[in-house]
Amino acid sequence: MYSLKGKNIVQLNVNKEIHDVVIRPSDVLLNTLRDQLGLTGAKPGCENGDCGACTVLIDGWPVKSCLMLTVEALGKKITTVEGLKNVPIQKAFIEKFAFQCGYCTSGFLLVCHALATIHPYPPDIVIDEWLQSNICRCTSYEEIGNAVRAILSGEI
Amino acid sequence: MISFDFEYYRPDTLKEAVDIFLKLDKEGKSPVYYGGGTELISMARVGSQSFGAVVDIKNIPECKVLGFNADTLCLGSAITLSDITEANYFPLLSKTAGRIADHTMQGKITFGGNLASTIIYRETVLPLLLTNARLTVAGKNGLAEVEIGQVFKERLRLQKGEFLVKATIDKKFLIAPYFHVKKTKNEKIDYPLITAEGLKLDGYVRIAFSGLASYPFREANIENMLNDSSLEFSQRADKIVQALSGVITSDLYGSAEYRKYVLKNTIVNILETLKDQ
Numbered sequence: 001m002y003s004l005k006g007k008n009i010v011q012l013n014v015n016k017e018i019h020d021v022v023i024r025p026s027d028v029l030l031n032t033l034r035d036q037l038g039l040t041g042a043k044p045g046c047e048n049g050d051c052g053a054c055t056v057l058i059d060g061w062p063v064k065s066c067l068m069l070t071v072e073a074l075g076k077k078i079t080t081v082e083g084l085k086n087v088p089i090q091k092a093f094i095e096k097f098a099f100q101c102g103y104c105t106s107g108f109l110l111v112c113h114a115l116a117t118i119h120p121y122p123p124d125i126v127i128d129e130w131l132q133s134n135i136c137r138c139t140s141y142e143e144i145g146n147a148v149r150a151i152l153s154g155e156i
Numbered sequence: 157m158i159s160f161d162f163e164y165y166r167p168d169t170l171k172e173a174v175d176i177f178l179k180l181d182k183e184g185k186s187p188v189y190y191g192g193g194t195e196l197i198s199m200a201r202v203g204s205q206s207f208g209a210v211v212d213i214k215n216i217p218e219c220k221v222l223g224f225n226a227d228t229l230c231l232g233s234a235i236t237l238s239d240i241t242e243a244n245y246f247p248l249l250s251k252t253a254g255r256i257a258d259h260t261m262q263g264k265i266t267f268g269g270n271l272a273s274t275i276i277y278r279e280t281v282l283p284l285l286l287t288n289a290r291l292t293v294a295g296k297n298g299l300a301e302v303e304i305g306q307v308f309k310e311r312l313r314l315q316k317g318e319f320l321v322k323a324t325i326d327k328k329f330l331i332a333p334y335f336h337v338k339k340t341k342n343e344k345i346d347y348p349l350i351t352a353e354g355l356k357l358d359g360y361v362r363i364a365f366s367g368l369a370s371y372p373f374r375e376a377n378i379e380n381m382l383n384d385s386s387l388e389f390s391q392r393a394d395k396i397v398q399a400l401s402g403v404i405t406s407d408l409y410g411s412a413e414y415r416k417y418v419l420k421n422t423i424v425n426i427l428e429t430l431k432d433q
Contacts, residue, residue, distance in 0.1 A: 049194055097205075
């Protein structure tokens with residue numbers, strides 16, 4: 001049985017690199033990524049699982065890092081927006097003007113990238129379901145939808 | 157950020173989980189069983205719940221089952237709502253799971269966590285109530301299998317140290333005609349004003365509700381009224397609304413009067429939809 005008490009050094013696999021971090025069992029992944037690894041792409045928003053600004057990928061699936069204990073991520077592959085290197089959704093966001101202030105962008109990029117990877121040919125209802133996990137207060141929803149549809153259709 | 161410390165345990169077997177829970181409890185550490193953790197983390201963050209240890213059950217194989225065993229569908233308590241929707245073995249349960257929180261959260265919220273939630277809706281229990289599901293519970297005396305009505309009365313009622321291992325559902329229910337209606341006040345993703353779900357089996361309609369009262373429920377007398385063919389659909393709906401008027405909730409999502417109005421229309425629509433099935 002694995003257990004963790006008090007502060008410990010553990011290893012996290014983030015963006016295909018192994019990092020040593022010091023955590024306590026009650027640390028949430030969002031804070032570990034930002035405060036210990038300087039990966040500030042995951043944004044603190046509501047910190048209640050509602051806004052999606054803190055979304056990262058865990059073994060390829062989107063997860064809101066504000067509601068995941070760091071200890072739960074041990075042994076899993078974590079991808080933050082800093083780990084997305086020239087993937088089509090980034091180009092699509094630029095070409096389709098899919099952001100304004102940019103605070104929600106990293107979360108949306110990761111959800112869209114995961115969707116395109118897991119469900120390459122999703123019906124519209126699936127696209128809508130996935131995108132409803134994130135909030136954009138600048139209301140760029142139309143453009144974000146256009147961006148993800150552009151990569152799914154092969155336009156970009 | 158969670159402002160207090162706790163210990164983390166991830167047992168590999170059912171016995172390890174129960175043993176460590178009882179040990180931690182004896183040591184005064186107020187342990188909690190941990191699945192997806194979404195509710196525990198958010199409540200801990202705002203200080204409305206505290207605990208000295210969590211026992212994460214996600215590494216226990218029996219809690220991760222999702223598939224068929226002879227004539228039953230087995231659903232482990234640590235599978236996620238996304239696991240349920242992606243597998244889609246039971247369309248009514250998939251619909252239910254797919255309308256709880258949002259898609260990303262469904263990948264973290266566990267089946268058992270939703271059933272044991274302190275938030276009143278616990279919508280995944282509705283398909284279980286409708287199918288007389290059996291629950292397997294682990295405790296200090298080993299495993300016990302019980303009919304859902306024995307341990308779910310408004311909420312999951314387990315003894316200290318016990319936790320839900322899995323639910324099993326008879327295959328015959330998986331292909332029955334069903335309905336799932338979730339009405340919210342404003343946004344699609346929200347707690348329900350009313351969720352009504354049901355199955356039609358051998359010409360008889362079963363129905364269960366969440367959001368209508370301060371707990372999810374299925375009642376035999378309501379189903380008798382629903383199936384009373386001597387009455388018109390709207391008369392049956394009126395009788396049900398009247399019978400439930402004492403438990404219908406009034407809150408920020410809607411007044412009791414508004415819920416009654418929505419309930420009546422929902423029942424009539426359901427009966428219209430199911431009449432030829």
